[in-house]
Amino acid sequence: MDDVDVDDREPSGTPVGRRIVLGMLGLGAAGVAVGASLQDRVSETLSPIGAPFQDVLPAAGGFRYYSVVDEVPRRDPRSHRITVGGLVERPRSFGMADLAALPQTRLTRDFQCVTGWRVRDVAWAGVALPDLLDAVGVSPRARAVRFESFDGAYTESLTLEQARRRDVLVATQMQGGPVSHDHGGPTRLLVAPMYGYKSLKWLGGIEVTDRVIPGYWERRGYDVDAWVGRSNGRDDAPT
Ligand SMILES: Nc1nc2c(c(=O)[nH]1)N[C@H]1C(S)=C(S)[C@@H](COP(=O)(O)O)O[C@H]1N2
Numbered sequence: 001m002d003d004v005d006v007d008d009r010e011p012s013g014t015p016v017g018r019r020i021v022l023g024m025l026g027l028g029a030a031g032v033a034v035g036a037s038l039q040d041r042v043s044e045t046l047s048p049i050g051a052p053f054q055d056v057l058p059a060a061g062g063f064r065y066y067s068v069v070d071e072v073p074r075r076d077p078r079s080h081r082i083t084v085g086g087l088v089e090r091p092r093s094f095g096m097a098d099l100a101a102l103p104q105t106r107l108t109r110d111f112q113c114v115t116g117w118r119v120r121d122v123a124w125a126g127v128a129l130p131d132l133l134d135a136v137g138v139s140p141r142a143r144a145v146r147f148e149s150f151d152g153a154y155t156e157s158l159t160l161e162q163a164r165r166r167d168v169l170v171a172t173q174m175q176g177g178p179v180s181h182d183h184g185g186p187t188r189l190l191v192a193p194m195y196g197y198k199s200l201k202w203l204g205g206i207e208v209t210d211r212v213i214p215g216y217w218e219r220r221g222y223d224v225d226a227w228v229g230r231s232n233g234r235d236d237a238p239t
C-alpha cells in the first residue's frame with residue numbers, strides 16, 4: 001500500500017492518479033497505527049509531492065519546477081488579472097498595474113519543499129496578503145482564505161490569521177525579475193513560513209471564506225498547517 005508508482009501517469013489532464021489517492025488512504029490508517037514513523041511513511045509514500053505526473057528536472061538554483069497538470073496556459077502579464085471575492089466588502093480584480101500600485105513588500109527567505117529540497121535566500125517581492133485584503137475589506141464573518149490556480153487543478157487555503165501575516169505575499173517578482181511561467185507567474189502565492197506546497201503557483205483567484213477548505217495536497221494527506229519544521233511529522237528543534 002505504500003508502494004505508490006508515481007510514474008504511472010493518468011491520462012493527460014487528470015490531476016492525480018487513483019493509486020496515489022489509494023496510497024493516501026492507506027497512509028491515514030498506517031499513520032495512526034505506527035505513530036512516530038509517520039514521517040518516514042510520509043516521505044516514502046509521498047516523496048514526489050507536487051510532481052507525480054511530471055518529470056522533475058533539477059533547475060538552476062536548486063528549484064524543481066512542479067505542476068500537477070501537464071500543461072498550464074501562459075498568461076500575458078498585460079492582460080492577467082486575479083479576482084478577489086467571497087466574504088469581502090468590495091470584490092474586484094487586480095491587474096499587474098493595480099498590484100504594483102499597492103504597497104510593495106520584499107523579503108528573502110529559504111524556500112523548502114516538504115520532500116527535503118531547499119533553496120536558500122530566495123528574494124521575493126509583491127503585495128503582502130494583508131494589504132490586498134485591506135484593499136477589498138474583509139467581512140466580519142470571514143475566517144479563512146482560499147486560493148485557486150489558473151492551472152485548473154491546484155488549490156490552497158489559509159486561516160484568516162495566517163493570511164494576515166506579513167510574510168505571506170502575492171508575489172509578482174522572484175530573484176529580482178518577474179515570476180517566470182515555470183515558477184507560477186505572473187502571480188504566485190508565497191507563504192514563507194510554510195512548506196512549498198502552500199505557495200500556490202499561477203494564482204488566478206482569491207476567495208475569502210467562513211472556513212478553511214483544505215487544498216489539493218491536504219486532501220491527499222498533507223497537513224493544512226504546514227509550518228516548516230513543525231508539521232507533516234517533523235518536530236525540529238528550534239534554531
Ligand atoms: N499550481 C501549483 N502550485 C504549486 C505546485 C503545483 O504543483 N501546482 N506545487 C507546490 C509545491 S509541492 C512546491 S514545493 C512548490 C514548488 O515551486 P516551484 O515549482 O516554483 O519550484 O510549488 C507549490 N505550488
Ligand SMILES: [Mo]
Pocket residue numbers: 049050112113114115196197
Ligand atoms: Mo513541495
